[in-house]
Amino acid sequence: MRSTVLSLTLATGGVKRLTCVFVAHPGAPRTHGAVDRADAAEIIGQQTKSLDQEGPHMIPDVDVAVVGAGLAGLTAARALRAAGRGVVVFEARDRVGGRTWSRPLPGGAVVDHGGQWIGPGQDRIALLAEELGVTTFPTYSGGETRYSIAGRGRTEMPEADQALQELDRLAASLPPEEPWTAPSAAEWDAQTLQTWILSHVTDPASRALLRVLTTGIFTAEPDELSLLHALVYIRSAGSLTALLQDAQERRFTGGAQTVAERIAAELGPETVRLDRPVLAIEQSVDGAAVRTGGDGAGGVLARRVIVAVPIAIADRIAFSPPLPVPRAQLHQRAAPGATIKAHAVYDRPFWREHDSNGRSLTDDGPVSVTFDDSPPSGTPGILVAFVEGDEARRLGALDAPARRAAVLDRLAATFGPEAAEPREYTEVSWSAEEWTRGCYGSNLPPGAWTRYGAALREPCGHVHWAGAETSVIWMNYMEGAVRSGERAAAQVLASLSRPRSA
Numbered sequence: 304m305r306s307t308v309l310s311l312t313l314a315t316g317g318v319k320r321l322t323c324v325f326v327a328h329p330g331a332p333r334t335h336g337a338v339d340r341a342d343a344a345e346i347i348g349q350q351t352k353s354l355d356q357e358g359p360h361m362i363p364d365v366d367v368a369v370v371g372a373g374l375a376g377l378t379a380a381r382a383l384r385a386a387g388r389g390v391v392v393f394e395a396r397d398r399v400g401g402r403t404w405s406r407p408l409p410g411g412a413v414v415d416h417g418g419q420w421i422g423p424g425q426d427r428i429a430l431l432a433e434e435l436g437v438t439t440f441p442t443y444s445g446g447e448t449r450y451s452i453a454g455r456g457r458t459e460m461p462e463a464d465q466a467l468q469e470l471d472r473l474a475a476s477l478p479p480e481e482p483w484t485a486p487s488a489a490e491w492d493a494q495t496l497q498t499w500i501l502s503h504v505t506d507p508a509s510r511a512l513l514r515v516l517t518t519g520i521f522t523a524e525p526d527e528l529s530l531l532h533a534l535v536y537i538r539s540a541g542s543l544t545a546l547l548q549d550a551q552e553r554r555f556t557g558g559a560q561t562v563a564e565r566i567a568a569e570l571g572p573e574t575v576r577l578d579r580p581v582l583a584i585e586q587s588v589d590g591a592a593v594r595t596g597g598d599g600a601g602g603v604l605a606r607r608v609i610v611a612v613p614i615a616i617a618d619r620i621a622f623s624p625p626l627p628v629p630r631a632q633l634h635q636r637a638a639p640g641a642t643i644k645a646h647a648v649y650d651r652p653f654w655r656e657h658d659s660n661g662r663s664l665t666d667d668g669p670v671s672v673t674f675d676d677s678p679p680s681g682t683p684g685i686l687v688a689f690v691e692g693d694e695a696r697r698l699g700a701l702d703a704p705a706r707r708a709a710v711l712d713r714l715a716a717t718f719g720p721e722a723a724e725p726r727e728y729t730e731v732s733w734s735a736e737e738w739t740r741g742c743y744g745s746n747l748p749p750g751a752w753t754r755y756g757a758a759l760r761e762p763c764g765h766v767h768w769a770g771a772e773t774s775v776i777w778m779n780y781m782e783g784a785v786r787s788g789e790r791a792a793a794q795v796l797a798s799l800s801r802p803r804s805a
């Protein structure tokens with residue numbers, strides 16, 4: 304078989320030189336940058352080099368290095384450990400959990416700055432939590448939801464409902480694993496969701512509702528994402544009803560981050576290395592050198608690597624040889640959403656006394672969506688408020704007191720003057736988080752799914768990809784993160800069990 308061999312000699316770590324070989328087989332088009340050890344060894348001999356083991360922060364060689372201790376990376380590591388493989392997880396932050404981040408309040412309640420709800424169909428995260436002894440409780444649902452969209456009630460927008468049904472119908476027609484192969488994929492990927500809304504909906508209030516729902520689901524404006532992206536996302540959850548109503552059914556006792564913390568505790572601190580941002584991944588014939596920064600730079604030589612970081616920041620890792628063009632361009636096009644998630648804490652959930660379930664949907668900004676986020680006891684009363692898309696970008700540019708005032712003004716307009724005076728207020732702007740840079744996940748603009756969708760889950764040599772954005776089911780959700788970790792671990796186990804010269 305004829306192969307193309309690219310041999311690079313790289314200066315690494317300022318100490319040693321590592322020779323990287325990439326072999327591309329014309330007969331294996333779906334494996335970008337696949338490394339065939341037999342061919343490579345034939346050309347460069349058996350020269351494979353280990354990392355310098357002398358430094359205090361070097362870890363002996365392992366089967367698999369996982370980059371990122373969010374739910375995806377930790378789930379992958381847990382599955383690999385269960386299969387008897389040696390694994391190390393490098394995490395850039397000083398905590399695990401990534402986009403799940405729970406903080407106790409004085410008095411025992413917990414707020415989730417990041418992901419928090421699960422619902423029907425989110426079976427893998429539910430099972431994982433159960434295995435780890437993390438229980439759930441129902442989201443408060445007594446009372447009415449408050450709508451304020453273009454001054455109209457929710458039932459007065461039949462055009463919006465027709466549009467939502469049509470989006471569900473189009474989404475259901477996509478092949479879930481390879482949506483870019485759908486007969487209309489090119490047409491849908493050539494327009495934004497906004498283009499589609501403008502051509503299907505004329506009523507201004509219905510348009511306004513669809514914009515607010517878009518920012519609520521995608522944390523981006525409808526003109527930022529391709530119609531195909533919106534359909535893939537809806538398809539991955541099952542339907543818009545699943546996204547808009549069912550997904551907020553339950554919460555985790557102690558906060559969603561508990562799930563990640565329990566996995567990390569199981570794996571142990573020798574396996575889960577905090578404050579270790581991965582700066583470079585250098586592939587060689589037998590594996591990859593994974594280089595980390597932080598206090599006392601170090602790394603590991605691993606036979607396989609699972610990169611489980613948000614897709615939009617994967618490019619911060621220096622890959623050598625460079626990633627294949629489709630994968631690199633996928634990273635360049637993934638655009639993280641913009642979200643500020645704020646919590647206002649009160650002595651009691653006073654809105655419940657006025658037949659409100661704490662939920663609201665408004666288009667007069669800056670808060671678009673709220674929920675009752677109180678603990679099961681109802682004390683303290685907590686409202687969680689989401690500021691999304693352009694409003695998150697606008698508020699993000701203000702100073703903290705101005706942001707707080709803008710959010711509380713909106714809460715007071717919806718729930719009454721008591722809402723303006725919480726005993727505590729807290730917020731996180733996820734776009735400002737260095738190791739996330741935007742949430743809930745990334746969106747793809749027109750043209751990206753059809754051009755680069757095939758690269759989303761395809762390994763690049765010894766490097767495999769996990770993360771909520773890569774999941775076929777519940778993409779960009781905790782469920783998707785867990786499923787992606789399971790899928791990547793299975794891919795890696797299969798590749799490690801193949802004979803080396805196959």
Ligand SMILES: Cc1cc2nc3c(=O)[nH]c(=O)nc-3n(C[C@H](O)[C@H](O)[C@H](O)COP(=O)(O)OP(=O)(O)OC[C@H]3O[C@@H](n4cnc5c(N)ncnc54)[C@H](O)[C@@H]3O)c2cc1C
Pocket residue numbers: 370371372373374375376393394395396399400401402403416417418419420421579580581582611612613616619620642644733738739742743744769770771772779780781782784
């Ligand atoms: C405000 C908000 C609300 C949300 N609400 C919900 C919800 O209610 N329900 C739901 O299911 N989902 C929700 N989500 C989404 C959900 O939290 C995420 O989809 C999921 O947690 C992502 O997990 P992950 O492991 O794929 O990625 P992450 O959690 O982002 O984990 C990636 C990890 O990689 C680390 N990292 C990054 N770069 C490097 C590097 N170079 N080297 C080493 N480590 C690195 C990061 O620090 C991070 O810990 C929400 C997210 C946010 C932010």
